[in-house]
Amino acid sequence: MTGKTTLFTLLTGIEPAHHARNEVQIGIAKVPDPRLDKLTAMYNPKKRVPATVEYMDIAGIEKGEAAKVLPIDKLRSADALAHVVRGFVDEAVPHSEGDVDPARDVLTMETEFILADMVVVEKRIQKLKLQIMKVQDADDKKELAIMERCLEALEAETPLRNLDLSEDDLRRIRGYTFLSLKPLLVVVNADEEDSGKLAEGAAAFGLGDLEKRPGTHVIALSAKIEAEIAQLEQDEAAEFRSDLGIGDPALDRSIQGSYDLLGLISFFTVGEDECRAWTIRKGTVAQKAAGVIHSDIERGFIRAELVAYDDLMAAGTWHDCRDKGTLRLEGKEYVFKDGDVVNFRFNV
Numbered sequence: 001m002t003g004k005t006t007l008f009t010l011l012t013g014i015e016p017a018h019h020a021r022n023e024v025q026i027g028i029a030k031v032p033d034p035r036l037d038k039l040t041a042m043y044n045p046k047k048r049v050p051a052t053v054e055y056m057d058i059a060g061i062e063k064g065e066a067a068k069v070l071p072i073d074k075l076r077s078a079d080a081l082a083h084v085v086r087g088f089v090d091e092a093v094p095h096s097e098g099d100v101d102p103a104r105d106v107l108t109m110e111t112e113f114i115l116a117d118m119v120v121v122e123k124r125i126q127k128l129k130l131q132i133m134k135v136q137d138a139d140d141k142k143e144l145a146i147m148e149r150c151l152e153a154l155e156a157e158t159p160l161r162n163l164d165l166s167e168d169d170l171r172r173i174r175g176y177t178f179l180s181l182k183p184l185l186v187v188v189n190a191d192e193e194d195s196g197k198l199a200e201g202a203a204a205f206g207l208g209d210l211e212k213r214p215g216t217h218v219i220a221l222s223a224k225i226e227a228e229i230a231q232l233e234q235d236e237a238a239e240f241r242s243d244l245g246i247g248d249p250a251l252d253r254s255i256q257g258s259y260d261l262l263g264l265i266s267f268f269t270v271g272e273d274e275c276r277a278w279t280i281r282k283g284t285v286a287q288k289a290a291g292v293i294h295s296d297i298e299r300g301f302i303r304a305e306l307v308a309y310d311d312l313m314a315a316g317t318w319h320d321c322r323d324k325g326t327l328r329l330e331g332k333e334y335v336f337k338d339g340d341v342v343n344f345r346f347n348v
């Protein structure tokens with residue numbers, strides 16, 4: 001027990017149901033975004049709609065029993081994994097390894113993911129070899145080469161996300177939903193006593209090296225303290241934080257960390273009815289971004305009328321952006337940037 005459900009409840013507001021140990025709980029967290037707060041203050045809309053991230057809460061495993069209880073299929077369906085590791089000492093809460101050692105526990109879980117991936121890779125390699133003996137197919141050969149690279153990495157206990165795979169390689173193996181390829185958020189659930197170390201982050205908990213790996217992000221927090229803070233009014237909470245020397249809200253950082261790891265960015269729509277953050281992947285072009293709002297807007301796309309968030313703040317109003325020339329008209333191939341404030345022109 002590391003505090004996964006405690007954290008899940010804090011992030012999503014869903015109280016721990018009395019579900020069976022193997023059942024998976026799903027919940028939605030609102031992505032905190034100070035920019036949306038500013039836009040809401042500017043437009044005073046009837047509705048404020050933040051971006052969201054969906055979390056799944058699963059039961060923890062004991063060492064070596066992963067295949068028995070880890071719901072691998074559920075994990076495979078996720079876009080990223082969050083591993084909550086035990087950093088707090090509490091005799092009353094059982095720990096599968098007996099003592100507290102975040103670095104060891106991260107490795108234990110990683111080994112489970114690597115073993116699960118290895119099974120899939122080995123099967124696939126066998127099948128590909130047989131197929132290639134029958135028919136010399138270029139795509140099969142390419143996939144075999146990638147799979148062999150993957151196997152070599154896994155045998156060296158290296159997670160697949162550490163490999164420098166090309167876009168084309170990734171496309172070819174996407175369907176296998178490898179666990180060790182998924183972006184990983186490690187959350188150290190630290191002891192209340194260590195609140196002074198939280199601001200230092202990963203290094204203070206022996207996870208400094210992990211933080212440097214590709215697709216990996218480490219956050220340290222105390223679920224217990226966060227649960228106490230969640231009961232407080234905003235002013236009190238801020239005071240409590242500064243007394244304990246804890247920086248910005250850890251839950252906000254967890255959600256933002258998830259969002260970044262997933263390669264997601266936000267664009268905004270604004271107006272008197274609604275100010276809203278919309279979620280797209282980095283690299284999404286204007287016409288596709290329009291489709292996130294409605295398929296009609298994508299189909300009938302004419303232009304995106306937009307301004308960068310900072311420019312809108314600097315100018316003060318949409319109208320002033322037009323005067324200053326920071327308001328632009330972009331076509332369907334324009335690549336959206338994080339924080340673009342947009343009004344789509346479309347025709348259906």
Ligand SMILES: Nc1nc2c(ncn2[C@@H]2O[C@H](COP(=O)(O)OP(=O)(O)OP(=O)(O)O)[C@@H](O)[C@H]2O)c(=O)[nH]1
Nearest residue numbers: 001002003004005006059060088090093222223224
């Ligand atoms: N002292 C202390 N106790 C905590 C902390 N976080 C969670 N707990 C306690 O640890 C116990 C287990 O917490 P859960 O959140 O249910 O742990 P879990 O990881 O979901 O456990 P499993 O689902 O069984 O794997 C509860 O009694 C919590 O109150 C913490 O930061 N400090």
Ligand SMILES: [Mg+2]
Nearest residue numbers: 004005058059
């Ligand atoms: Mg739980």
